[in-house]
Amino acid sequence: VSSFRCEAVAKQPFLVLKWECPPGKNSGFRIGIRNDTCEKEQMAPPCMKEGSEETFRTALLNYFYTYNITIETLSNTSKSPPVLSICTTSITDPPSPSNGPLVKAISHRSLSVEFSDFESVNGPLKAYAVMITTEEQDCQSLKLKLNNTYKDFKKMMTVTYVTYVMEIEQPKSPSLHSQNYTNIVNVGNGTKTYSYENGPLIPLRSYRASVAGFTNITFTDDIIVGEDSYVSFSPCSEAVLLPQDPGVIAGAVIGCLFAILAVVAIVGFIFWRRRRYRVLIVFVVMGNARISLQSKLIKVENFESYFKKQQADSSCGFAEEYEELKSAGVHQPKFAAELAENRGKNRYNNVLPYDISRVKLSGLSSATDDYINANYMPGYSSKKAFIAAQGPLPNTIEDFWRMIWEKNIYSIVMLTKCVEQARTKCEQYWPDKQPKSYGDIIVTMVSEIVLPEWTIRDFTVEKANTPESHTVRQFHFTSWPDHGVPETTDLLINFRHLVHEYSSQNPIDSPTLVHCSAGVGRTGTFIAIDRLIQQIEMENTVDVYGVVYDLRMHRPLMVQTEDQYIFLNQCVMDIIRSQKDKKTDLIYQNMTAMAIYENFTPGPGFGKANGYHA
Template sequence: MGTGATCPSVVTQRPCSCPRTQVSSVEQCLDVSLVPWLLWLLEASSSGERKGKMQSTMTCPSLKLSKSKLIRVENFEAYFKKQQADSNCGFAEEYEDLKLVGINQPKYAAELAENRGKNRYNNVLPYDISRVRLSVHTHSADDYINANYMPGYHSKKEFIATQGPLPNTLKDFWRMVWEKNVYAVVMLTKCVEQGRTKCEEYWPSKQAKDYGSITVAMTSEIVLPEWTIRDFTVKNNLTSDSHPLRQFHFTSWPDHGVPDTTDLLINFRYLVRDYMKQSPPESPVLVHCSAGVGRTGTFIAIDRLIYQMENENAVDVYGIVYDLRMHRPLMVQTEDQYVFLNQCVLDIVRSQRDSKVDLIYQNTTAMTIYENLAPVATLGQINGHIA
């Protein structure tokens, strides 16, 4: 894919039908308090006075966007119905407000000539302030990878969001896994979708494989209807140290779309979290799709939302997406994904209210199969696949 490609859904958003989002660019910049200022400018323009001053001040005033829209759980269903009215008009307005969040932050490292070929899409570049820095070997550019630390509910570096590896970034990907002490990888894309390569297959299938100084060997693979679980041993050949890694590969999420049902993603999130309880607390969860923003942002957001509901009895979809976009551009990439997050919250609220049972592992045959297996099986024991 490389440097000339543009992540397509960024430029194919459906136009919002809400009256608020159809106003002109000038109207979007104005509120009632600015009317006197505007009248002064118009008067000055027509009379030719204060020309120099007007040239220096006639810019669109920056509006301070809200950073949070916290909703109590008991009020969320009414809030959802209000925002959903008129073809999701309220959600469309919220999503529109998020489009400019964080975009002026520098991305100098990603734009360096020596790093451009390491970016899958030329419009999805990591912000310098939160980018993951690798160790430097021989050149200063050795520290670059298209990845950002992302805040979770518990810490500012709870996740790493990254793009699907390219052929020329495979070594960097595994170096990041080792250097950042990653024990879990969440993959939310297929390697090829609709005939297009979305991610290089970065893991070995049968025999162990070297990626620079890192050797990776797969020890098990469990193929289920909605996702695949793979276990690996990751070894640093310079020190002979090694640690386990589990890849959670969600295979039923369409590119730029959303899963068929909310319970699929919710169950998958709990599956990942159950495994992370066995991992070192300082180990970040590495999450990627193709660009590392749409599906990746949606997964990280639902994890944070569930924790927020459990601990605060409140939920802030808007605020969480705002926070994610301050750390990596375009997180939660489409309006449909934003609405889907709200739908996930609504379904959890209804499930807990109506049945008093958490929406965990319900109606998921795959979970039953998975729970009956040993935590780590060998390829020989399970023949590589369970259908």
């Protein structure tokens, strides 16, 4: 068949398949539906009119799951090769929690509402709304009360109102663990979100709370439109009676004492940690006689005990491993990077590509025209699966696009913002709405979709005076701090999965171009997690130390900080635990982007794709 595609249906757990009726006689079509956890087959009836559009509805599937859909044309004696389309089912209202929030009185005018994240099996959670009521009976018809505000409550127009709206992308307490968070909202502190005022409560009155969870939230004039939102509600909490005003002097004194104790504890911890690292550095310097290892291969079933051992004493074991890696590859020559003509092409003078693995461009007018600060990097199954590069400088943007064209690159992974902490980390090397020429390479952006954690852009790249062109997709991760790590492990794991799914369809000789600012820290971490995930899947073993060692033999400083090295081990640990708990699908289920991009084909309509506006 031709023009085979699949489409999600809003708030429905099935897909609609469409294709053109093929020429010749057929006896029907075999539909295959597969993902990591299930495999189904269905039969579609034959079609008679060549070129007519055929439509078929699948059986009921899971919400917000990505499926590989294949179709085969059947005849009496043979069948056609299968045609593949990848599609993700729709999101819908999240499951309602079984327990209500925990509510505690803080003062005579405020209380705290503590609740766990809703399950995201029906789609990624976008926001929560905390609702307050003075009703004594069970909460009912809360969806109709999402437009009630504190002002309505004060005017006695309602006894139930929304006091606070919390978007999921707001920062939470940093954690390296892939697990649900506990959220605590202080009600009555006077803050305002959208048109909802979190006003002070009334002493000696009983209050209850419920939490609304949204997989899709719609506003009109900053007021939630319940009918247009995908929402469910927790049960109401137990009633809490606020006390009479006791005065705040004693509370202020106690609060100051706790603050002083906390500061003392933090200062003491920092002093202890720095002292420990000084002792460690002395140990490393004195221990030159040790043999430098190149690999520490560990079976998956033994990794948890290894992880706990290395993590003990503030990750002392990982700190020692990271120190051992510092000498890997450092004596290899970098003659091309150190030439006077090329020094201005390097963003940082301490991050220079090794000659043995550097990317060489075609020479134009001089011998040094082949230089760019980039190295080929080995992946799991290919010695040149990736190119690790620095973020382009103003004078190297043309070289950057020349490399993309010459090396047949279809995927770019960008792991830095152009400006971070008021410092330029990378020039914006792509055009906005109008096509732009970079030397003899013409680049046109055909789509851009912005999400909280990353942005996806598609470009058409062509060479002047030739009929050749191809599409390049840029995966721009925007929530990874320089020299730091992402907020959670599943954020990076999900992003890597998104990139891997797309890049695996590229030509076999097309490396994935990965860059941050220097092209070593965040870049090395991303390439390492890609290799480690494949190693776990293919070998049932893992070698974080060996992967980082290998990367550092091809480009200096790959995985640039100790925190990034520990983060890699934490990623591996979380993946293994999810597999051990037979919840492998959890690795990839909280993926806003997957619902948008797995079946996204850029078209001529710039700025809009699959209903999402740039």
